[in-house]
Amino acid sequence: MKIERLEEHLEPAENCEVRVKKMGNITEVRYMKRTPECSIQKLNKDSYVILSTGELKEFEHTETRAENLTSVSQSLANLRDLLNTNVTDASHCLWVTxxxxxxxxxxxxxxxxxxxxxxxxxxxxxxxxxxxYEYIVAMEPQGRGAWHAHLVMIFPDKAPFIPNDTLASVWGHGFTKTKPLKDVDNVGLYLTAYLTDMELPDVISSHGKIIYRDLKAVSVMDEQGKKQTKAIVKGARLKMYPPGFRIYRASRGIKKPEVINCTEAEAMEEIGDAPLTFERTIKVMDDSGQGFNIINYRQYNKARNFQQKGAAEANGG
Structure with missing residues (x-):
């Protein structure tokens, strides 16, 4: 199976059926268009049939999770959804490493x-x-083989102040660091970047070589609160997760995203004036290169709308 990203986006008609996923401030709309040149039909997780010949074949499953980057990526996508569903007010949270x-x-x-x-x-x-508090915790492998954990503690109201020395004492195994999540309106995307991307020196020391098209410059805050630019390699950490490893866990009170099927018109009515913040269209093909469906993803973030309104009011708009 192959996936190709398309530059031109699908525009579903108002009566088309879409899937809507509600995740706190973020709402995702997915529209799928099946193409007539579909060449296979999936029977189960292990086998499929070629429609033109009726020949039954088996999918090739990878041996390890490190090889199966799709599986790791799906776990991280689920983690992003959980974070965005449960973190709607950053002042209620502590992000502790x-x-x-x-x-x-x-x-x-x-x-x-x-x-x-x-x-x-x-x-x-x-x-x-x-x-x-409720929690979502995710584990991150390091280039030198070590592990550490990223913990989001979600309180019912404003998070209490807990000194870092206290957190380190309760942890008891080393250092802890607490970072603010203020001004972050897509917490899921922000935090999972720490679980996938690596700084350039770490990639060179652990992987030996890099793919330069995956290099990206990002601005980060140092320990003194000053901005600095770092070179990172997108997705370099994905191969470091061992097979079968649970990347994240969550407490019982963590809510799951709400998923509904409706028409495009009903979806847009639900979204209201929340701005479009992300869109991607992909073509999914079988191994012969024939496309058998095209999927459009759109995300709307009402928190971004609140920020824009607040800025306008502050400027006298």
Missing amino acids: LTYKENMQDNKRLYQDFRKFHMRMLHYLKKNSLPT
Whole structure:
């Protein structure tokens, strides 16, 4: 199966059926158009039939998750959806990175240590009469083989102040770092970039070579709050996740996105005046290169609309 990105986007008619996925401030609309030159029909996860000949064939499944980048990418897409569904007000959240002082490479121990940290954290909050939280935690492999965890703690109201020294003491395995999420209106995209992209020096030391078309310059804040530019390699970290590894976990109270099917007109009525912030159209083809469907994705972000209105009011608009 092959995927090709198209420059020209589909424009569904008002009566076309679309899939709408509601994720907090972000709403995604997916429209799929099947083309008449469909050459295969999927029967199950293991087999398909060639329509022109009736020949039954089996899909070639990859041996490891590191080879199957599609699987890793899908896990990260699910993580983005969960984050955007549950983080609608950044002031309610703490984003904490948990690191080890040694080169800890046991990914099974990683989740065991996090579970114990979570229990100790709940005890600390209760002891200090602070509200409890829901969480989404994702694990990130490093170029040197070590692991650390990115934790988003989601409180019912404004997140309490917890000193970094306290967090490090409760963690007990090394350093912790808390970063603000203010001015981030797509938290899912922002945080999952940390799980996929790598800085150029790390890529060279761990992978040996790079694909220069994947290089990108980004602006980041240093420890003193000053902006600096770094060179990153998009998606370089994807191959570092071991096969079968659960990239993220979430507490029981975390909400899942709401998915409905409706017409394009009904979808646009639901979206209202939220601005379009992302659009992509892809053509999915079989191994012979024949396209059998075209899919258009659009994302609308009402948080972006709130920011624009706030800026206009501040400027006297």
